[in-house]
Amino acid sequence: MSAPATQAAPLYDRVALIGLGLIASSMFWAIKRAGLAGEVTGYARSQNTRDTARRIGLCDRVCDSAVEAVKEADLVVLCVPVGVMGAVAAEIAPALKPGATVSDVGSVKRAVIEAVGPELPAHVHFVPAHPLAGTEYSGPESGFATLFDNRWCLMITDETTDRPAADRLVEFWKGLGSKVDEMDADHHDLVLAVTSHTPHLIAYTMVGVADDLRRVSESEVIQYSATGFRDFTRIAASDPTMWRDVFLANKDATLEILGRFTEELFALQRAIRQGDGDHLHAYFTRTRAIRRGIIEAGQDTDAPDFGRGPAE
């Protein structure tokens, strides 16, 4: 996908980004790339993060309170961990401009809607969203303008959604480089439990096991980290606070998928113990087809070295 063309006029006069980590900082650089906002204000709870943001030019104006940042904003995006979304919404609610759109980028939607929705005044439009993009890095210096290019952003809409507000937010995310789809919150949470949350938990677990094993030294685990484990460690290096909140907030769907996972794993374990090569071969052949689909859908590269050159 080529970079989106610069907009003729900004979609929003003022956008406020609350929380200045990987997603918000990438949003800022992508907003600037496409000229999507007249002004972007930003706020982070930590003084250190605000200082960094000012130093690197992240946001047109970094504010010392969330209330100040959202004043007169036409779009407010909550980019904080899922576990504190409700508290942040309560804090900014009295300062929100009538007619403003409030959105978020949380990885779980039902819990965010239940925490944020009741805090917001009736005169704003709440349209939750979730960009499916990330890296193993976090913090205000980790963002880059192309993070969302050709990635999906899932917007949560239903019969209560304000369509004009949602339509404008769709345009905004397309301007950031994303493809946009809409679904309800529960379906989103189940899809993400399968495609993201459970895989992360599994990767964290496997890396933890390797770290614990006394008969294999840590330096061996690190040096001989072949394909497989190396990918797991990248996943397992993601922000601990964000992921703690994800699992607590998407408990039911994660536990459901974990149950299915354990069942399948035990079946493969039994096949190994019994030497049932046919079962293993058939299973491994089936999973190959899914990979092809992902490459055809343009969600990954098929470079033979996974897009990585030899390490320096």
Next chain:
Amino acid sequence: MSAPATQAAPLYDRVALIGLGLIASSMFWAIKRAGLAGEVTGYARSQNTRDTARRIGLCDRVCDSAVEAVKEADLVVLCVPVGVMGAVAAEIAPALKPGATVSDVGSVKRAVIEAVGPELPAHVHFVPAHPLAGTEYSGPESGFATLFDNRWCLMITDETTDRPAADRLVEFWKGLGSKVDEMDADHHDLVLAVTSHTPHLIAYTMVGVADDLRRVSESEVIQYSATGFRDFTRIAASDPTMWRDVFLANKDATLEILGRFTEELFALQRAIRQGDGDHLHAYFTRTRAIRRGIIEAGQDTDAPDFGRGPAE
């Protein structure tokens, strides 16, 4: 690491590669890059693979039998699935040149040694090896000369090893771009169960679960494959025959690590169910450090987009 310098003289007059998949084809291109052999012969069981090899210039001479390929070879490398190593060794044994070195590239070492060792005549030197390098692709056209650059090759040596033969093989693998370490077979199999075999089984399982789930469509799994699952699908696309043989041949170590994994996973599952955020956060923080070690050890890139540009 820079590409190895061209050798003054070939290390071996003739190298025979038996089996012409990803590893053998990468070895051939890397041998040519560094001038490590006078002539490289090759053999694959499938006529189709031999035809492809001839068409793309893979090997100086493609032979129609393994016996023909190993004749007069100073180094014979078995690059076939672990499950057929013993049969191939029995087939070539009568044709091996006295004083030749026989090696292999299997992902499991104890089972290969038990299958191959008894088949070989006393007048050859058997030095098993395992290059820790691979991609999700297989077949004669999947190889490339840089596959082994800066990756480890583990050689299995003990008090019975012929040192001059092993030393020459070390030089050979260094010439292919690898770093070389030596260890015994059982330790190798445990290390690999942790860093490669169990992670692969887990990735296969997770991708299989996603494929089975009726409430999430296959197109959703494919489209919304975010970080995490996308990495799993790459792992789970590896060659089914190779991986079936790996799990059957490294049964004990894999089952041991799987047991540990399940234990840890159940502890995290309980923490999610009970809402124990502190347990989750502490666990996720610990696994981050291992990732840093891997990057510092030069076994992966820390590019913020994982080295992948946006998909076309």
